[in-house]
Each structure stands twice: as structure tokens, then as C-alpha cells.
Amino acid sequence: MAEGEARPNKKVVLRNYVDGFLKENDMEVVTDTVRLQVPYESTAVIVKNLYLSCDPYMRMRMARPDQSSEFPSFVLGSVMTGYGVAKVVVSGHKDFKVGDLVLGITGWEEYSLISDPNSLIKINHPELPLSYYTGILGMPGMTAYIGFYEICAPKQGEFVFVSAASGAVGQLVGQFAKLAGCYVVGSAGSDEKVTLLEEKFGFDDAFNYKKERDLNAALKRCFPEGIDIYFENVGGAMLDAVLLNMRNCGRIAACGMVSQYNLEKPEGVHNLINIVSKRVRMEGFVVLDHFSKYRKFEEMVVQHLKSGKITYVEDIAEGLESAPTALVGLFKGKNVGKQLVVIARE
Numbered sequence: 181m182a183e184g185e186a187r188p189n190k191k192v193v194l195r196n197y198v199d200g201f202l203k204e205n206d207m208e209v210v211t212d213t214v215r216l217q218v219p220y221e222s223t224a225v226i227v228k229n230l231y232l233s234c235d236p237y238m239r240m241r242m243a244r245p246d247q248s249s250e251f252p253s254f255v256l257g258s259v260m261t262g263y264g265v266a267k268v269v270v271s272g273h274k275d276f277k278v279g280d281l282v283l284g285i286t287g288w289e290e291y292s293l294i295s296d297p298n299s300l301i302k303i304n305h306p307e308l309p310l311s312y313y314t315g316i317l318g319m320p321g322m323t324a325y326i327g328f329y330e331i332c333a334p335k336q337g338e339f340v341f342v343s344a345a346s347g348a349v350g351q352l353v354g355q356f357a358k359l360a361g362c363y364v365v366g367s368a369g370s371d372e373k374v375t376l377l378e379e380k381f382g383f384d385d386a387f388n389y390k391k392e393r394d395l396n397a398a399l400k401r402c403f404p405e406g407i408d409i410y411f412e413n414v415g416g417a418m419l420d421a422v423l424l425n426m427r428n429c430g431r432i433a434a435c436g437m438v439s440q441y442n443l444e445k446p447e448g449v450h451n452l453i454n455i456v457s458k459r460v461r462m463e464g465f466v467v468l469d470h471f472s473k474y475r476k477f478e479e480m481v482v483q484h485l486k487s488g489k490i491t492y493v494e495d496i497a498e499g500l501e502s503a504p505t506a507l508v509g510l511f512k513g514k515n516v517g518k519q520l521v522v523i524a525r526e
Contacts, residue, residue, distance in 0.1 A: 191289030227266035315518035320348035336361035344413035395421035493517030
């Protein structure tokens with residue numbers, strides 16, 4: 181492709197700010213034109229997007245600006261953004277050359293202008309599936325690594341519970357826990373996912389939370405001696421039940437609370453007194469604060485992947501047109517494994 185060439189550029193834009201449950205028609209796929217040229221004397225780059233990551237936190241960016249606290253809201257009518265894998269096609273930056281493969285925040289579109297390429301990370305292991313850099317080697321993998329190793333500081337023999345355990349983050353947390361010599365149980369939303377946890381990812385036990393009338397009883401059944409580490413992905417009733425089952429000096433890494441993102445009025449938590457009486461440490465974290473540790477994380481996980489100690493499951497949607505459906509499906513539990521969208525494979 182020639183620098184300066186004008187090309188059609190398909191993109192996903194936000195049509196409506198979202199109240200309640202996200203719907204596909206809150207987003208729209210449109211086409212405009214992009215010129216493959218960076219501004220004069222700019223250090224920007226233009227990338228061709230290959231794989232896009234569908235992540236629950238994006239729902240918070242679809243709230244009205246006066247309701248969005250953690251992350252800034254998307255602008256109505258403008259392209260949505262998220263983590264992705266891309267190839268540099270035009271560069272004004274000395275450290276990025278045409279053909280470089282990168283991961284980072286990019287547009288939900290075919291081509292994106294990245295004004296600050298310093299936010300991009302070069303891909304060191306193109307011999308592995310590039311899609312892995314949206315998941316196990318991308319933001320979700322880093323989230324699992326920081327939450328489990330840095331926040332929870334596991335010890336051999338401890339009891340670990342992971343909610344939303346078959347998702348992009350949870351499946352990796354469970355495998356980290358086994359590598360650390362822990363006993364690990366996961367919850368998921370279907371029997372198929374429970375089987376995946378036990379047979380593919382090596383969890384010691386798992387349960388379908390939708391079939392449990394009493395989550396407290398389910399956790400007592402799985403953890404008769406209590407829980408040392410809880411990797412929190414869902415919030416709500418599950419968090420309430422976990423608090424009743426934590427052991428003294430337990431740790432909770434609060435990664436996300438996906439059960440709450442589509443509620444107009446979030447649910448309350450009733451058992452917080454257990455944090456006091458059981459000396460539990462509960463810590464929230466945002467992985468963006470920890471990307472200085474990315475290369476250490478990457479090399480550890482690549483080694484485990486190549487040795488077969490860790491595996492990963494992806495749910496791949498084909499084409500940018502499928503992105504709205506794929507994102508909505510996250511909140512309905514339709515995905516099995518890491519949900520991503522492939523725009524182009526090269």
C-alpha cells in the first residue's frame with residue numbers, strides 16, 4: 181500500500197449512551213475514508229488493525245459522561261477504542277518501522293492513527309498466534325498476573341477461588357494457581373464451561389453458579405476449610421457469599437464486577453464485616469498501572485506456553501461487523517474462553 185493513499189475505513193461507533201443492558205444497536209458499523217499519511221513532522225503511526233479484544237470494562241465507557249467514573253466515556257458517533265493487535269503501515273516514529281507488529285489501545289476500525297506510539301508495545305514472539313496478544317499475552321493476561329502474583333502473593337497449599345473462571349482472565353488465574361501449588365476452584369455459567377475448567381485448565385473443582393440455589397452452601401461444599409485467595413471478577417451475590425467463607429488473613433484481588441455493569445442500580449454487599457473479623461485484605465487494581473512489568477510477565481508466560489504448562493482457549497468472531505454482537509455476548513455468557521474479533525490476519 182502506498183503512503184498517502186486514501187482507503188475505505190470500516191469502524192464501530194457508539195450510537196447511544198447505555199442505560200441498563202448493552203444492546204447491539206447501541207453500536208453501529210459505518211464506513212468512511214482514511215488517508216495513509218501521518219501529519220507533517222509528527223511521531224504518529226498508522227496501523228492496520230488485525231485483532232480486537234472484547235473486554236467487560238468497555239461497558240463502563242458506554243455510560244453517560246456524568247455516570248462514568250473509572251474510565252472516560254466514548255464520544256457518541258466516534259469510533260470505539262480498546263486493546264488490539266495491529267501492524268504498522270505508516271510511521272513517523274524512529275522506534276517503529278513499517279511492518280512492526282504491536283499491541284495496545286487502538287480503534288475498533290480497519291486503520292487507526294496512533295498519535296502517541298509510546299503507548300504501543302512491540303510484539304516479541306510473532307511465532308505464537310498473534311491473537312494471543314489480545315488475551316493470554318495481552319491485557320487480560322497481565323491482569324491475571326498482577327492480580328494473582330502481585331496482589332494476592334500466593335503460598336503453596338493455599339485455597340483459591342476464581343469467579344468467571346473460564347473467561348479471558350479467570351482461565352489463566354486458575355492455571356497460575358496450580359503452578360503455585362494451590363488448590364483451585366472456579367465458577368462458571370454453564371456445564372460446558374465447568375467441564376472446560378476441570379478437563380482443559382486443570383482446576384481441582386468447579387461449579388455452575390446458575391444451578392446453585394445457595395452460593396454460600398456451594399462454597400462451603402468446595403472449601404470446607406475456607407478460602408485463602410479470591411480472584412474477584414463478578415461482584416454482587418458471589419462476593420457476598422465469598423466474604424462468609426474467607427479464612428483469616430485471606431486476600432481478595434478485585435479485578436472486576438461484571439454482574440454489576442449493566443444494572444441501573446448496583447447491588448449492595450451485606451457481609452463486609454467479615455473483612456474486619458477475618459483480617460481480610462481486599463484490593464482493587466487497574467492493570468494500566470502495572471505495564472512496566474510487561475516484559476517480565478511476557479517471558480514467563482511464553483515459557484509456560486512453549487513447555488505446555490499453560491493452555492488457552494479463545495472464542496473468535498470473524499469480521500468487524502461481528503464486533504457488536506461479540507461484545508454484547510460477553511454479558512450474556514455466550515463466549516467460551518477469550519472473546520476477540522479478527523479483522524485481518526496479516
